[in-house]
Amino acid sequence: MSRPSSSLRAAALADLDGLRCRHPGAFRTPPARRLAVAAVLAGVVGLAVLAMVRLDFSLMRLVNGVGRLGDFAVLxxxxxxEGQFLTFLKALGETLGIAFLGTLTASLMALPVAFLAARNVMPNPFLRFGVRRGFDVIRSVDVLIWALIWINVVGLGPFAGALAIACSDVGGLGKLFSEAIETADRKPQEGVASSGGSALHRVRFGLLPGVLPVLTSQMLYYFESNTRSATIIGIVGAGGIGQYLTELIRVLELQQVAFLVLMILVTVALIDLVSGRIRRAIIGPAAR
Incomplete structure (x- = not known):
């Protein structure tokens, strides 16, 4: 394969002037396209400058801040x-429980609704459009806002955190589930239909087995991501290790803060390792 391509390239380079004469359009960028590219670049630069001006960007403040960040790193x-290991370990387990329960609840809620948003399952365009826009509305609200809402509804604690993650993930998982369902192979579904199966049988035996590994992989990824989210929402009082993290930062107990951060990093790395192996076991050797 390399020799023919090399000889073709050499022949094209040798006849470069002739190619320019015969195909001038391939060697010349239209002025309108150049103008459009320049306009886009100018717009991006202008927005960046405007953002820096409105956000009071200062290089000196950044340099001074980096110096203070180094001082904090030393501390x-x-x-x-400092004698709080068991307390921190219990809080970390609470964070994992929040992430697991929130992800599981969101997955169970999103899966049946995702079929209503899939084009190859729901022929009604109005219902499909409504479900998709509903997913967009739900996932447009950040998990931190959901945590603040549920704290005011059910009170402080991990229960509010699990509900916040569940509400936040319903929209994202529903969108991913519906897209996976739409891209499923149609041949098993056609086989079930040709053998006399109903529409429900087509979904149950022809569609679901093919997309289930992909859905499981997406759920595992969300669980890994929600472990970090559960840490963040703990800062606003939704339980878990985030509560200790924010309190220790406020009182500048930085050695304990570093220990908590190290615990979180190790936990996320272990979850990534385990979930990666589960994904490879479900999807196959090609899974990452």
């Missing part, structure tokens, strides 16, 4: 629980 060494 965080060595990481130490």
């Amino acid at each position: 965080m060494l060595p990481p130490s629980p």
Whole structure:
């Protein structure tokens, strides 16, 4: 394959002037396209400059802040629980429970609704459009806002955190589930229909087995991501290790803060390792 392509390239380079004469359009960028590219670049640069001006961007403040960040890094060494290891471990387990329960609840809620948003399952365009826009509305609200809402509804604690993650993930998982369902192979569904199966049988035996590994992979990824989200929402009082993290930052107990951050990093790395192996076991060796 390399020799023919090399010889073709050499022949094209040798006849470059002739190619320019015969195909001038391939060697010349239209003025309108150049103008459009220049306009886009100018717009991006203009928006960047406007954002820096409105956000009071200052290079000196950034340099001074980096210096203070170095001072904080020195104060965080060595990481130490200072006798609070069991307390931190319990809070970390609470964070994992929030992430797991929230992800599981969101998955169970999103899966049946996702079929209503899939074009190859729901022929009614109005219902499909309404369900899709509903997913957009739900996932447009950040998990931190959902946490603040549920804290005011059910009170402080991990229950509010699990509800916040569940509400936030319904929209995202529903969108991903519906897209996976739409891209499913149609041949198994046609086989079930040709053998006399109903529409429900077509979905149950022809569609669901083919997309289930992809859906499982997406759920595992969301669980991994929600472990970090559960840490963040703990800062506003939704339970978990985030509560201790924000309190220790406020009182500048930086060695304990460093220990908590280290615990979170190790936990996320372990979850990534385990979920990666589960994905490979479900999807196959090609899964990452």
